[in-house]
Amino acid sequence: MITLSSDFGSPYPAAMRGVLLRRDPDARLVDVSHEFPRQDVRAAAFWLRELLPHFPPAVHLVVVDPGVGTDRAALAVRAGEHAFVAPDNGVVVPAARALAGDDESIRAWRIDDADAASSTFHGRDVFAPAAGDLHRVGFGEFTDRSDVTRLDSFESLELPEADVTASRAVGEVMTVDDFGNVITNVPGRALEGVESVRVNDREVPAVATFAEVPVGQWLATVGSHGYVECDVNQGRGDRAFDLSSGDEVVLEVDE
Amino acid sequence: MITLSSDFGSPYPAAMRGVLLRRDPDARLVDVSHEFPRQDVRAAAFWLRELLPHFPPAVHLVVVDPGVGTDRAALAVRAGEHAFVAPDNGVVVPAARALAGDDESIRAWRIDDADAASSTFHGRDVFAPAAGDLHRVGFGEFTDRSDVTRLDSFESLELPEADVTASRAVGEVMTVDDFGNVITNVPGRALEGVESVRVNDREVPAVATFAEVPVGQWLATVGSHGYVECDVNQGRGDRAFDLSSGDEVVLEVDE
């Protein structure tokens, strides 16, 4: 199984699908998403860490790559029974850490990309060919290739952790989903036993489900990933709270 | 085969794909849509009734679930050779009726969801695990499980029927598609032999194809589902006619 993740929208992923199927006609392709926030490596890293642990062992092709055409390396990464093919910008590191258990168990190889046909679409010209080959021949044979070199180190990426006390949490926005829900890095326990919370000085109800408040009502809730979200029932939380990826979020509750 | 339908956009469906493939690595996954109008149970029910009868027998995982986190039940439903896993809000009933032939042939079971990991993403935590298991072991073995209970009754959902006479039809908007085409519940025969029709007092040509009118022209036509649509050639009918899901539509023709 090869999963595909990118910020390409449509139709560019089709070129990767074609290349993968030419390299390994038996590969099963499963889309994760091609709608990751564009060139937002940290948001993609967050989503991949939340999503990929639900999958069985697979080769994960991940292309969110603002540095395409620069000298950032193309990587093959092994994490437990999972493999990644991705740019060396940290985008797969939090997911790999979740799958491998710890940083020491993550191993990385550099894939030579000097002969890439384009300088702008390494998804098609470097990453998809490597992912197709890796899936077909397996990790051992793939990493024995002369254009694949073991690396001692690679770009890390730490998703920030919120600072949480009994009455106050200071975190930031990790990403905004399709529906405008603002996903923070404040763990859900910050809302435990709380009926109301101030989000950047705006008081809103803390609820378990959207259905608890009227349509159009601002709210804070714990999303399916376990973090606090700032949402509007059947509306857009990002617009209501004026928050976007990377913004600071201060949550305060009365003790 | 497992089909997937939701109003989740991207990337949430990926979590369901991962869960399904872990439960049943041999399952074939086919997306119906993840762009159903958000939390619009009736619109999704309409689309599923139009789309699913084209499929071969399958397990249909359907998650349009405004009541997630409340006490609405999670269902497994059998309709002819097809199975559904979906919330008990009627969303699959019109499709199940179309596939089973009548209401009496539809059978339903409640799936215990008390242990769901989240209160907001039962697609990942309840429905996908159940659909994966059901696909792997088959209906008989699945419904023998201790956490699966036969139900005597379930939420019904009747899609409204339009009131049609020779010169006048009163119906409503079932949904608006991606392109702004306004799909009503008025059967296409209302436009038979008609060259012009008043839609909520606005006179527009009744045509067989968009190509019959100039770009930008308002029109009424019979869509591929057999119902009257209010459209604009290469424009958005919903904006032109100021119509959205649930609005009344009165069609009048001169006799």
Added chain:
Amino acid sequence: MITLSSDFGSPYPAAMRGVLLRRDPDARLVDVSHEFPRQDVRAAAFWLRELLPHFPPAVHLVVVDPGVGTDRAALAVRAGEHAFVAPDNGVVVPAARALAGDDESIRAWRIDDADAASSTFHGRDVFAPAAGDLHRVGFGEFTDRSDVTRLDSFESLELPEADVTASRAVGEVMTVDDFGNVITNVPGRALEGVESVRVNDREVPAVATFAEVPVGQWLATVGSHGYVECDVNQGRGDRAFDLSSGDEVVLEVDE
């Protein structure tokens, strides 16, 4: 393998998937895109020519069909080891030419569509059934059917070529991608050794990658398809340059 391409958005492609899987339950379905610019035959023809040569031999179901419901023919086309099922409006011709090597090697058959259930959704009622059958039985048996007739000629479509001299290129916009990148038909060599270029009288840097300029900066670059693009780093080139499909683009460089 059957690939699917259309301008249908969602959920209409699901009806085609269902029909295909009923006709040939063993067919592997791979989406190319359902987001091609609506009713823009030339843009779809451009994308298909760029994308399909990356695929292994397949049946390519292509439905971009502004003439649906008129008397345009439904075609089965053979080009090398690839097959197409598509309307006779030229949409697959540039891709077929790329795959077959020359026009003479492209062969076409007309599929009788007189009994189509709808006049607006031949994707579901004509093209998908034909593609499913063609995939299941193979080209020889399919074209022996009484409702399939060999054609001597079919609609051609020539993608325009830019007029390029050492200091000036006159071309046009082929399409605008999801991100607002304006893709022209001016070959990338027009920017070779050039640091700056006037695009319709506006001077912008000519760069190898977006990362070379600040966020928000206008630029010209060579896209992954080998043509000059007019873009904005992390912005929309179409809005900045005020360009859309079919518009003329004049590039000038100082010698």
